[in-house]
Amino acid sequence: MAHDEVVKRYSGLARAALTGKVIVDCEADDFDQGCFGTAGYGDTSGVPEGALRASLGCGDPVAVAELRSGETVLDLGSGGGIDVLLSARRVGPCGKVYGLDASPDMLELARANAAQAGATNVEFLHGTIEAVPLPGHSVDAVISNCVINLSDDKPAVLAEAFRVLRPGGRFGVSDVVTDGPVDPVRRAAAEQRVGCVAGSLTIDEYRDLLRAAGFVGISIRRTADHGDGVHSAIVQARKPSIGPGLEIRPMREVDAAQVLAIYQAGLDTGQASFETVAPSWEGFTAGRLPHLRYVAVDTETNEVVGWAAASLVSTRPAYAGVIEHSVYVHPGCQAHGIGRALLTAFIAAGEDAGIWTIQTGIFPENTASLTLHQALGFRVLGTRERVGCHHGVWRDVLLMERRSTVVGT
Ligand SMILES: C[S@@+](CC[C@H](N)C(=O)[O-])C[C@H]1O[C@@H](n2cnc3c(N)ncnc32)[C@H](O)[C@@H]1O
Incomplete structure (x- = not known):
């Protein structure tokens, strides 16, 4: 009816x-x-x-x-x-x-x-x-x-x-x-x-x-x-809980469907990336460092509520400790500290693994992500003006970087 x-x-x-x-x-x-x-x-x-x-x-x-x-x-x-x-x-x-x-x-x-x-x-x-x-x-x-x-x-x-x-x-x-x-x-x-x-x-x-x-x-x-x-x-x-019921743990193959669904939900907001379609699991894992992939999980249900992962920016030895990361939180669970918890854990894991610089690109309109990264020690290096076309609009990207104070000093 x-x-x-x-x-x-x-x-x-x-x-x-x-x-x-x-x-x-x-x-x-x-x-x-x-x-x-x-x-x-x-x-x-x-x-x-x-x-x-x-x-x-x-x-x-x-x-x-x-x-x-x-x-x-x-x-x-x-x-x-x-x-x-x-x-x-x-x-x-x-x-x-x-x-x-x-x-x-x-x-x-x-x-x-x-x-x-x-x-x-x-x-x-x-x-x-x-x-x-x-x-x-x-x-x-x-x-x-x-x-x-x-x-x-x-x-x-x-x-x-x-x-x-x-x-x-x-x-x-x-x-x-x-x-x-x-x-x-x-x-x-x-x-x-x-x-x-x-x-x-x-x-x-x-x-x-x-x-x-x-x-x-x-x-x-x-x-x-x-x-x-x-x-x-x-x-x-x-609805998945956070706080005491939240666990950050390494990403596993069994998380694939949930990780890619969160990735797609993030892309659908139009504020996460120039990409519009999440890759296959093979595509996702191909470029990303296996030891720096993390998920935030509801401990009661094992549901993934967010993830962070990274790839090397260059194969040149001088850049061995420089990565570019992504962090995605399920759109229904944002503004509850999951991104902060994930990124904090990710930075610590990166430093443990000898990473000295983490880079990322953020749309200026994505103020929540900008604020989060600044709170965790990232600084804006500059703006790449109208660097890519997204849904018919030429968009700027802020280049951000976090230089470790404990690795490579
Ligand atoms: C079967 S009655 C149930 C009413 C009440 N829950 C009860 O148990 O007595 C369905 C109610 O839902 C309302 N309703 C139906 N479709 C709706 C919609 N899409 N949005 C808001 N209300 C809706 C109707 O106006 C009606 O009051």
Whole structure:
């Protein structure tokens, strides 16, 4: 179903709920017969009648979100607000829960329910789950109940969830999934019976999309069985953590796919290099020194979140200790000290290996990289003006260099 049709459909249901009707999302009457609602919950005490009547979920994401006092939560497609209100009780007065919905009528219903519940730590936002109106790294948990299946751009939804989560943040949603491909006739029959099936993913597709977005620790657990290979499921994943859970270690062959994916993600920003396509693993390893390749890894999951590597600038003996390096951090994990940790470790390893000068070229627009390198002892030697053409634009490159004070003195 196209986005506008989805919004129209749920706006109609919201208006019915505002008049006091119990609303359902399919042709059955309640969850036990197939259709979704409050029957998917263990405990709804304290939630106003209006929010219970409007519940259109397919499970209980709050039950698995492991919410703690003071945390910030985002509910994607918050509808009448049931999961926002349940979460608000868990995070307490020092926490905050955002409900996001594309339907103004649903928002009106949710705000009325929140007022009735006396909830002061909640805020309902108008917008889409494909373009979340919150800054990056601003929430501890993303929850959602039977909404992601409705989106016609699920990679964007998962990318947005990843973006807004803090490192180590949790993704815990209830959704509808299928065991495998479901033929259109059975899919349509299941849609009539339980709703929320038309755009549902297979479990494997869901896992692949979560992985591509950068999530780790992925688990998809079937809950209710709706027949025809259709299930409600609890989907959980985590954004890689840093700090105590971060390890810098030598790059291994098994890291190849993740290293190249991070490389490509960096190139896609347009600020990392003149290159536009990451090389093959053979191409990557060919020019780079084997003993100076490092990755930053999430120790719990072994997911690579960044890498650094280098090549010699010349084969002439006089330059034996002069290298040119690259450092790339997964775009979803930037601004959390990973680049600094990687580069610090890399410099130390280089000095251990007898490297006295590290060179690099940085686009002047890449201020984050410039600042990082300057903080770690690199200086700008000069600007190579309009030295290369990138996506049709002639661009300058700052030449930077770090001269060791302990090697080759
Ligand atoms: C099946 S209802 C679930 C509502 C709520 N999560 C619950 O459990 O009761 C889907 C909700 O998601 C909203 N929605 C659907 N697609 C959306 C999108 N792309 N962006 C934001 N909200 C969306 C609809 O307006 C509706 O309120």
